[in-house]
Amino acid sequence: MKLHHIRDVSAVAETGSLRAAGRLLGITQPAISRSIRDIENDLGAPLFERHVNGVCLTPIGQAFLRRAEVIQSEMRRARDEVDQLKGNFVGQASMAMSSGAAIALTSRIVRSFRRKYPKALLRMRQDFFQPVERSIKSGEIDFYLGAYDQALSSTSLSVEHIADNQRVIIARAGHPLGNARSIGELRSAQWIRPSLANRPDETAFEEIFVRAGLPRPDIVLHTTSTIMTILAIADSDLLSFLPVQWLESPLIKSFVQAIPIADVTFACPPLCIVRRSDLPLTPVAQHLYDLARNAAMNYAMDRKVPAEPTALQGCAAVLAE
Structure with missing residues (x-):
């Protein structure tokens, strides 16, 4: 062979x-x-x-x-x-990120990496962990940064917890329900359900309404695309529940808003950084890993959750999926 x-x-x-x-x-x-x-x-x-x-x-x-x-x-x-040990910092490094991590961290990661290694190829993919797990284990992708269900932990993977996560309800700017303060005020709304890190997360969202004695939410659109979700929100009265980082993007925040519901929170799997545990990265890939890890930890520290946050404050304070 x-x-x-x-x-x-x-x-x-x-x-x-x-x-x-x-x-x-x-x-x-x-x-x-x-x-x-x-x-x-x-x-x-x-x-x-x-x-x-x-x-x-x-x-x-x-x-x-x-x-x-x-x-x-x-x-x-x-x-x-x-090549890199000879001083030729070429080749490539690769990472995957969930949508919230990508929105919050992509620009600072790319900027810092390109400054250090202008001749190396940086490969980035937006996805949840499960679709990229095989690529991490095969070495095609060096590591993953984003929402991670720690029940999935494998002995072949090194997993480091970075921050706890929450989501926030998002609507178009000027939405008639934009000043709602309780989940009950949203009983008449129609919803977009984006693809989440795992199926239990999707079910948990519906159970919030049931526990409040309300009918299950009227979900009329299910998307698998960040762009589709934002376009649908911006051009309709549909609501969705998404990582708060979506509100921080200059490309998005001008035409969407958070609805500051105070009586419930929307938890999600914590932000983690995941890599293979049995093999060292190349020098360039290790630099990318360290850079991404530090950027995520600094981001989380800058938005540290206060002792007793409101739902919206809690969402704004941590790095969501």
Whole structure:
């Protein structure tokens, strides 16, 4: 088995086609077909199932790909680390952030990183932890910063708690319910439910109304996009419950407002920073990790929750998801 075999299996799995994988890698289809056949013969097992629309991984192929992704990531890191130890600060570093962390921290992270390593590639992804967990474990992503359910902790991951989180109810500027102070005043509202870090969070929101003796909220829109949620709020009377950092963005705060409900709070998983525990980062990736961690801790300290906050003050004081 050679490294190009691993590369070819990854390309075919990504594209779902031998021809498309060949185009991606700049080699002919017969060459990549021969490569896949060689490695399947070497392993004594099929990695792909052939069908009329292309190919898909077999269960053995899926297991092989998980290992292959780790090998590819470690080879990239090895090259990057050697270059960086020689004083050539090139290569790449990567991180994922949840939406609130991205809004609060992206500009200061990018600015500081680019100042230190102008020739390195910085890769950033906005997502929750579960969709990026595999990429962290394979080494494709160096670490994650954002809302994290600590019940998901794994022995292969290092998890550091940064701050507790809450959300706030957000409406368009000038909303007729903008001065509401209790959840009961919102009983007639219609809601956008954004995708949250986990399903229990979505259920917990509805239970707030039930515990207050109110009907379940009238949820008329479910989104998976930050942009879609903000556009829908800004152009309608729909409400949503979102990280308070959304109110801090210069691009957003001019056309949305918080509704300062005082009788309930909207908790969410704490802000954490998560990385693999069994392997050191490259020097450039370690700098990015330290920079992001310090930025998040400073942000949380600047907005430290007072002893007995109101719901809105509590939301404004901590870093939400």
